[in-house]
Amino acid sequence: MNDFIDALEKAASLIVHLDAELREIVFVSLGVSLTASLFAFTIGVPLGTALAICHIRGRGALIVIVNALLGLPPVVVGLAIYLLLSRSGPLGSLGILFTPMAMVIAQTILCMPIVIALVHRMMADAWGNYGDAFLVDGASRPRAALSLMCIARDGMLTAFLAAFGRAISEVGAIIIVGGNVKDYTRTMTTAIALETSKGELSFALALGIILVILSMTVSATSFILGHALTGRWNLRRSQGRPQT
Amino acid sequence: MKRWFNPIRTLAVIVLVALGSQAWAQDNSIVVASTTSTQDSGLFDYLLPIVKQKTGVEVKVLAQGTGQALDTARRGDADVVFVHAKSAEEKFLAEGFGVKRYPVMYNDFVIIGPKDDPAGIKGKDVTTALQTIKAKAAPFVSRGDRSGTHIAELKLWQQAGVDIAKDHGPWYKEIGQGMGAALNMASASNAYVLSDRGTWLAFKNRGDLAVLVEGDKRLFNQYGVMLVNPAKNPTVKKEAGQRFIDWLISPEGQAAIAGYKVDGQQLFYPNANDPKA
Numbered sequence A: 001m002n003d004f005i006d007a008l009e010k011a012a013s014l015i016v017h018l019d020a021e022l023r024e025i026v027f028v029s030l031g032v033s034l035t036a037s038l039f040a041f042t043i044g045v046p047l048g049t050a051l052a053i054c055h056i057r058g059r060g061a062l063i064v065i066v067n068a069l070l071g072l073p074p075v076v077v078g079l080a081i082y083l084l085l086s087r088s089g090p091l092g093s094l095g096i097l098f099t100p101m102a103m104v105i106a107q108t109i110l111c112m113p114i115v116i117a118l119v120h121r122m123m124a125d126a127w128g129n130y131g132d133a134f135l136v137d138g139a140s141r142p143r144a145a146l147s148l149m150c151i152a153r154d155g156m157l158t159a160f161l162a163a164f165g166r167a168i169s170e171v172g173a174i175i176i177v178g179g180n181v182k183d184y185t186r187t188m189t190t191a192i193a194l195e196t197s198k199g200e201l202s203f204a205l206a207l208g209i210i211l212v213i214l215s216m217t218v219s220a221t222s223f224i225l226g227h228a229l230t231g232r233w234n235l236r237r238s239q240g241r242p243q244t
Numbered sequence B: 001m002k003r004w005f006n007p008i009r010t011l012a013v014i015v016l017v018a019l020g021s022q023a024w025a026q027d028n029s030i031v032v033a034s035t036t037s038t039q040d041s042g043l044f045d046y047l048l049p050i051v052k053q054k055t056g057v058e059v060k061v062l063a064q065g066t067g068q069a070l071d072t073a074r075r076g077d078a079d080v081v082f083v084h085a086k087s088a089e090e091k092f093l094a095e096g097f098g099v100k101r102y103p104v105m106y107n108d109f110v111i112i113g114p115k116d117d118p119a120g121i122k123g124k125d126v127t128t129a130l131q132t133i134k135a136k137a138a139p140f141v142s143r144g145d146r147s148g149t150h151i152a153e154l155k156l157w158q159q160a161g162v163d164i165a166k167d168h169g170p171w172y173k174e175i176g177q178g179m180g181a182a183l184n185m186a187s188a189s190n191a192y193v194l195s196d197r198g199t200w201l202a203f204k205n206r207g208d209l210a211v212l213v214e215g216d217k218r219l220f221n222q223y224g225v226m227l228v229n230p231a232k233n234p235t236v237k238k239e240a241g242q243r244f245i246d247w248l249i250s251p252e253g254q255a256a257i258a259g260y261k262v263d264g265q266q267l268f269y270p271n272a273n274d275p276k277a
Helices: A002-016 A020-053 A059-069 A074-085 A100-136 A141-151 A153-169 A172-178 A188-197 A201-240 B007-025 B036-040 B043-055 B066-074 B086-094 B126-135 B148-159 B179-189 B197-202 B238-249 B251-258
Strands: B030-035 B059-064 B080-083 B098-114 B140-142 B172-174 B192-196 B209-213 B220-228
Touching: A002 A201, A020 A059, A020 A100, A020 A141, A020 A153, A020 A188, A020 A201, A059 A100, A074 A100, A074 A172, A100 A141, A100 A153, A100 A172, A141 A153, A153 A188, A153 A201, A172 A188, A188 A201, A188 B036, A188 B179, B030 B036, B030 B066, B030 B238, B036 B043, B036 B059, B036 B179, B036 B197, B043 B059, B043 B238, B043 B251, B059 B066, B066 B080, B066 B086, B066 B148, B080 B086, B080 B238, B086 B098, B086 B148, B086 B220, B098 B179, B098 B197, B098 B238, B098 B251, B126 B148, B126 B209, B140 B179, B148 B192, B179 B192, B179 B197, B179 B209, B192 B197, B220 B238, B238 B251
Parallel strands: B030 B059, B030 B080, B140 B172, B140 B192
Antiparallel strands: B080 B220, B098 B192, B098 B209, B098 B220
């Protein structure tokens, strides 16, 4: 148990002293993972919605593929992005391997299936409940979809948080494409891997504790933000609720 | 119903974020593919701020095994390689991927094992020690990752007359991970392991492990540095890369390397002026 107590003490001391190196690592972690989950969210929501309400050929197959991709191993994504972005790979001229940009790309790809799958499930339900009503009212399909997204916004928040959760906790992909370069591409998770390999186990665990605190902070912020927005939206919705 | 989703605002946020990421991507620094031992021992944490101050070159270190580091350089993803497996480095040069190899420094390997030494190898020479470990089937952790340390270990087995690729049992654990991971595993399972002295000295999770075999000259561990050939990879930053190399082998750089100590013990011995190293 000593290791755990030691880790708690170290975590507390790191936070209290606002350790400069820790700040940099937290900044990179949050920057990369928030950007990636935001990208995944922005691309994934329309795709998930389209998958739910557009009756295209091969939709069943697409849904199966997206659900299968939920289990995409980060190392495989990392390796594929590495080979693409390597100087001798097809996108090598961009010169972004071992940069935060490469990490954002890898995590966006990892998070996208989560957003698409969750949004698809939610929108499929919402469409089943309200879709016909909107169409009968004369709303166009995109217009109806937009309104449905508002109705399902709590679920959207969950989709975003799930994407962020995957990004911030992931180490396999970013350690390959980012290279764990100090003060540049070192994140919470890659730092934990490094400290473990240095035998600094309690320090590594301390970083893990801080990672959990960070994750909770983001979740709480989104929850509060979501609540604030819900209040406002409820007001708006009561003025403009579709007459069914 | 008002639109809560403002496309223009959303687009602006995305563009800003993308620009921010672009700013990150810009750099005027070099990428050095190196080994886990130079990072895990803390040498780079100590050395790089000095390099930045003296030469203006900002060094980004990728800590990989020697095999992976050379492969990263072959693909053109690094400007300089700083590794420790002379045979692999010479092959890299012969293939035309490197410009010139400069010896930089050495440290040595040690055989680490449980303090109570169940196989009884303490103080023996390295080949006898390995033969004893094999004869007693004492647990041994091998890096198994084509790193410089792994290559050195295989060579030592060969010198001990053991064909380890064919002739090993469950006592020989190839873990395919870095030096620190190997030491962690040895510490948790009271196994023997070959480590470079630098990583061992900086390693904090020792448990019941101790140095059992050292000082044999076959345990010598030479580090070399090479600029990746700009003729093969035009994106190599040869000017900054060469400046880094020149500083490492200069009297000033060599003195800095000699000055790195953990618990008062010197970890690396500069020898850039030894042409045979």
